[in-house]
Amino acid sequence: MTGKLIEIKCLTVRYKDEGNVIENLNMHVGYKEIIGIVGESGSGKTTLIRAIINLLSSGGEIVSGEIIFKGEDISKYSKERWRTIRGNEICMIFQNPGSYLNPIKRIGSQFVESIRSHIDISRNEAIEKAEETLRRMGLCDSFRIMKSYPFQLSGGMKQRIAIAMALAMEPKLILADEPTSALDVITQVQIIKELMKLRNNFNTSIIIVTHNIGCAAYMADRIMVMNNGEIIESDYKENIIAKPQMDYTKKLLDSIPELEGH
Ligand SMILES: Nc1ncnc2c1ncn2[C@@H]1O[C@H](COP(=O)(O)OP(=O)(O)OP(=O)(O)O)[C@@H](O)[C@H]1O
Ligand SMILES: [Mg+2]
Structure with missing residues (x-):
């Protein structure tokens, strides 16, 4: 090091x-x-x-x-x-990240918006990146998730989505x-391993x-x-x-x- x-x-x-x-x-x-x-x-x-x-x-x-x-x-x-480094070079995953999702917007549109506010890529490229990051977080059904509103998803899923939104920016x-801390043990291990992979x-x-x-x-x-x-x-x-x-x-x-x- x-x-x-x-x-x-x-x-x-x-x-x-x-x-x-x-x-x-x-x-x-x-x-x-x-x-x-x-x-x-x-x-x-x-x-x-x-x-x-x-x-x-x-x-x-x-x-x-x-x-x-x-x-x-x-x-x-x-x-x-x-604004030029937060969420981009340095990002924060909060104690209850799921609660930071916008309840009245589909996951897809908030994820794409978040990616495009930091990286200069097209809508379609952002959708691809969002779906790929969701899958990397163990959310295989990324197509359905992108179309969902937060209230249609479980607490653990929302948390993984919020974490994926941070990780997408690399x-x-x-x-x-x-x-x-709010997740079941299996999901906890998955997220911890994902963070370690990122490193x-x-x-x-x-x-x-x-x-x-x-x-x-x-x-x-x-x-x-x-x-x-x-x-x-x-x-x-x-x-x-x-x-x-x-x-x-x-x-x-x-x-x-x-x-x-x-
Ligand atoms: N907004 C605030 N206004 C005033 N005092 C605060 C505020 N936030 C935290 N504190 C105080 O600062 C100290 C440190 O709090 P902090 O939240 O950083 O602890 P923590 O280690 O993260 O605790 P936890 O494990 O419960 O999350 C505590 O004494 C707390 O009461
Ligand atoms: Mg604390």
């Missing part, structure tokens, strides 16, 4: 009524690297990745620090410049916030936030453990699993049945 795709230096983020929830945080993601961020509820995982993609919820702001992506500090980008960096096929780097240190251990190269807005432990996953340093990390590992015995 050579070089850094993104480097975060001394990042401090605050919410108006809450004060600083992330303070002086440093981290980087290498090219083709998958980082798993774990930590309990409220530890600042969502805040961190929303800060990276400049989509903090209301009242949230970056107080100080730098976020260097391909040599530029994207935390200082204007709204207009963000971004350089994917930020995924608990992308599979191999398109050199994509990924930051995945999860409550499940087992999922992070499966997917990630390095694991970062957050607590109270800080990264309290960060290492290659083999080291974290074999020799967790912090009591907090040990507790997280102990709470995952699949990892017992490691």
